[in-house]
Amino acid sequence: MTQIAASTRAAAQALDAADPLAAFRDRYLPMTDDVVAYLDGNSLGRPLAAIAHSWQSFTEQQWAGRLIRGWSEGWMDLPEKVGDELAAAALGAAPGTTVIADSTTVNFYKAMRAALNLRPGRRKVVLDRHNFPTNRYVAESLARDLDLDLVWLDPPIEGGVTADDVAAVVDDQTAVVTLSQIAYQSAYLADVPAITRIAHQAGALVVWDLCHSVGSTEIELDAWDVDFAVGCTYKFVGAGPGAPALLYANRTHHHELDQPIWGWLGRRDSFEMEQGYEPAVGIRAMLSGTPPLLGLLAVREGAAVIAEAGIGAIRAKAVALTEFTLAYAHEHLVPLGFSIASPADPERRGGHVTIARADARELSARLIDAGVLIDFRAPQGIRIGLSPLPTSFTEVWDALDVIRRLA
Template identity: 90%
Template sequence: MTTTDTTAPTRADAQALDAADPLATFRERYLPMDADVVAYLDGNSLGRPLTSIAESWQSFTAQQWAGRLIRGWSEGWMDLPERVGDELAAAALGAAPGTTIIADSTTVNFYKAMRAALNLRPGRRKVVLDRHNFPTNRYVVESLARDLDLELVWLDPPIEGGVTPDDVAAAIDEQTAVVTLSQIAYQSAYLADAPAITRIAHEAGALVVWDLCHSVGSTEIELDAWDVDFAVGCTYKFVGAGPGAPALLYANRRHHDRLDQPIWGWLGRRDSFEMEQGFLPAAGIRAMMSGTPPLLGLLGVREGAAVIAEAGIGAIRAKAIALTELTTAYARENLVPLGFSIASPLDPARRGGHVTIARADARELSARLIDAGVLIDFRAPHGIRIGLSPLPTSFTEVWDALDVIRRLS
């Protein structure tokens, strides 16, 4: 099923795709949904829980927490941010051991990464960013501009698209310190050309900070091969680590001897338990740590990384493309005639793991869809995001949800 087909996909087509799906058995790894849910299409905001996460939390509580008590910190808990970071890096980030930690929220990690990048480019005052990036990213950069007297260079791509290499090349100059973008746009699902944009930034002497929130666990990422400087991303979407699970932070190894981030916490200091006066950063990626690790969230990330590694990120990406192709084909034939537009790229090579459809009454329609058991995500002003998490989602489930959208429209 491709977006060049001229007939709408049928439910039998969706069932045939399920029968041929090499990842179909992974759906059994997830805890069941309530019986009133027709389809869960918001995995790009909050992933469904793996059965193994519940088991991991229960085991940790009963054995390690209850059994080992305070001794657990010296028996491996303190090392989990780096160990689980390595596991996620190997499964989904294309990053070598020792370059990734799991700690804090995406917002905190983004702030730390931005400040670390800016500190590596003293004397440069410009930051390139786009107006349609996730609000937190924009707000953090605006606060940095206020505090550090930076000049913000705003890119304004179409809301149904995203930032191109040409856009960045036209905006960057010798005063640019940092370019920061999302690899996958949270509204349109536009998949940016991360290696090309990174290369353009480096040619101008600037650094890049990539937001991977909508790409980690849904598409292939090669942070080391692309020579990315810093990257952050949440783990509760396609990784499925649980609500508010700690985020990832990647720093290229070539920067490790000069990492200077602003939230100096005791776990980012060398010899943390010596409790010495003054801050001396730890060696390597641990210098980006701040506070005490959130252990239950880390265990969720570990389980999510393990299932991604088992399925293979290439196979996951292939299914994401197939799911979004089914969705765009159905929408073109059955929803566009009802006044919807497809507010995501039609080229699967430039589309991430969700599809946005738009109509003026999207806010009201979204509420009715949720009441009908189709759990989607409204995004102002007129977007309905259809999140297509490849491992727990079936093609038939998606078709059924799309047919509900058609009938309620």
């Protein structure tokens, strides 16, 4: 691990002074005085001031000014337009491959069914026991309804699924491999291109969950030949509670996309209101219902800030913040009985650090009462979410010092 000085607050202040992304902190609305540090941006990002301005402008000018006419003057196209903007800023995906719509759960269900429909006759789905619950539950419901066999991988909770793990279980009956690029508990960063290549060599497709990676690390969906990907936009993208999610489908599959939630917006010539369902051409076939416009506008603002800062610079700061946190933890928290439940190698670590101790649940509650907003994850993990754009090194140091004092 690269050693970063973290012993003193002055060291943190020096890192802030040298931070090329420091000015972006002013883009976010200020926190209330009772918050010492916000270290839960990997669950819910802080709000950009531009989102409030965008919503007010939309309400006063477009909604009030154009009323129902707005649907035919651009509103209906926002799922694809904003999808293209986020794809260019953070996904490494070409125009026409990404839409913003629905929730991650709904999009994951759509993507899984679309992938399974492309592999008829194959009955195995590979997934891991430590993936986010919604992914596991959706897969279990599909297994029940479609008579699938689930092949469970069981990586260590402080790690994640490796390419070798996948290679050991895929075969000519595997339809889909579905994993998260960054594990929500440990922050383990999976080797997406290697795992995708292994799945394809077995004739299977991949569905990647990007919830903890979009906006925090580099993603190259097209270059990695990913089949489908989904992910939320309320974490590092910062589009707000319940913001619509992303859904990516590789262009090679567009001529035969078949997802299960047939809604009017995914039909060819939506406004003709014809009898029977005929899917739209291309990525629009993955849509279902009316676009959530306010959420889309918030995603647009988040994508714009990511594009301006540059995802490479964002990733570099995420690495620096996690290295800083680990340096402090090794020096001050491990002697207090904490263990590190995240990878030591920054190449295999995402934008958060998890520390673990038997009393983590109770300690998390006391930390939140003290103004350090972290995230407890059962059975004994405290997640320290390090959103690169709004978070300073000094804020992190202050939070870690509170953890040390309360521990």
